[in-house]
Amino acid sequence: MKSFYKTLVIILMMIFPVNYHVKAVEEESNTVPLNLRINMLPWQEVTTILPNKTTFTIIDFETGLSFHVQRRAGKSHADVQPLTKKDTKTMKEIYNNKWSWKRRAVIVKINDQLIAASMHGMPHGAGALNNGFPGHFCVHFIGSTTHRSNKEDPAHKIMILKAGNQLDNYLSKVNPQELIQTFAVAINQEDDYLLDQILTKSDHQQDFNELVKDITRIDISEKELLKSQLEGDHAQLVKVPVVVKIMTKEDGRLKKEISFTIQRIGLTDRWLINRDELYEEFIAGE
Incomplete structure (x- = not known):
């Protein structure tokens, strides 16, 4: 657990060297600074934190790569778009330069808050930004459902748990x-x-x-x-x-x-x- 958060500290310091300040996690400490805790928040709460047109950062759990997005729509999950062409390029790199429906564990950063989430990497539907991304993609949180059902997607659920460092407990x-x-x-x-x-x-x-x-x-x-x-x-x-x-x-x-x-x-x-x-x-x- 401590090594996980120490790795996260390094990633965040690399991504946000100027405006993101974190406390060092001491080797002997069993506590984690509040602003480094990855929150497992339900969709009903997240949708108020990330209302439409909100911009935020997505950090890929596996690679540490990050990009900026804007929420454009979504009633049961967030429909989002990369903010710029550079962000689109980074997102595609995360998917080995090939768009995919596969789910990935991600961490959403909004202000000084970190939230466990899951995304897929397939452009679909409408898009409104000049970002080189043909549509939008979906970001799920605890309690989110897909467009076609009123149930949680099992793969998104697993990836959210992975992002929140709760997978071992679940299994x-x-x-x-x-x-x-x-x-x-x-x-x-x-x-x-x-x-x-x-x-x-x-x-x-x-x-x-x-x-x-x-x-x-x-x-x-x-x-x-x-x-x-x-x-x-x-x-x-x-x-x-x-x-x-x-x-x-x-x-x-x-x-x-x-x-x-x-x-x-x-x-x-x-x-x-x-x-x-x-x-x-x-x-x-x-």
Whole structure:
């Protein structure tokens, strides 16, 4: 935790060397300066902090790159646009110079406040600024929903938790069905770190990684997960069979039933997906 905030201090000092002042985090201190805390704020509160036409800074959690944006619209999340062509260029660099719907953990900076958030990187809809960005993109916060639903997007939720340094705490409490949904998020967002956090270690890890690289998308419906019957809170191993839709680079669209073996060492330990057994499920029938 302390190293995370010390890294954040360095990033912020590099980004805002003139008008952003932070206190040094002492090695022996267990506290964090208030203006360095990343707040997990609900959308209902964020929308009042960032009303339409507000300009603010987005910091990418993974790379530390930052750019300026303006909120232009959005009822259940913020529809924003890069402020200038330079900001558009930086945003595209974050996405390896290719626009993408993939979600990324980001930190929103407004004045001296930091807020955990998630963004995607695909221009869509209308745009009004002379910034070289053909439309707008979406920034989600806790409780935000997508344009087409009244539910939180699972991938945005995971990225918000990641940005707020709350992912480990969340994963320690998820049930087997939620863990499977998190697995789908990790695959679809190409998040190797998240994948390693929810799978058991394996002597055949390289084979599994090669298999995963061939998958471009996996869909597991909530209805499928709700159908699964678990053995109660006192189980240490459960099998959850679900029908999944898979898109692969080699074979295109596939639909098959996969049984997830989910285990934990003790009743107070976190659930993990058995990597070896999942690998066998994926290659079965090939």
